[in-house]
Amino acid sequence: MSYYLSELYSPKPAWLALSAQQRQQFFATIGAGMQQLADFGIEPIAFGEVASNKLHPAPQQFYAFWKFPNEEAADSLLAGIAATGWHDYFDTINAAGASSDMSAHLQQLASL
Structure with missing residues (x-):
């Protein structure tokens, strides 16, 4: 059974205060860690x-x-995201869980 994560985030004033060079340095650090994700079976699906x-x-x-x-x-x-300092710069909401099919999900809702 697959597991999914949906992140929703907005920049904090600390992010907006960084220079373009500081932002690029931060993203370079994150990019270096992204190379290892595939080794753990982690798939980035979409960002926007x-x-x-x-x-x-x-x-x-x-x-x-x-x-x-x-x-x-x-x-x-x-x-790993927390260790980068991401949450110093972005207010983040995470929704994570195991996947199910529509029928099983409707049963979850019906059983409330």
Whole structure:
């Protein structure tokens, strides 16, 4: 069973205060760590800006979607993200969990 993570995030004032060079240095550090993700079966699915013109939009400005072979891989990525200092620069909301099919999900909702 696959495990998924959806991140929603917006920049904090600390990010906005960085120079372009400081931002590039930060992203270079993150990029260096991204090379190892495939070794753990971590798949980046999509990244982008949240469309604010859609029904019930999230208040965060950006999103990232990830796929994992298991929960442990997701926990590893979340720990790695935190270790970079990401949360010093971005307010982040994480939604993570094991995948299920529509029928099983509707059963989850019905059992509430």
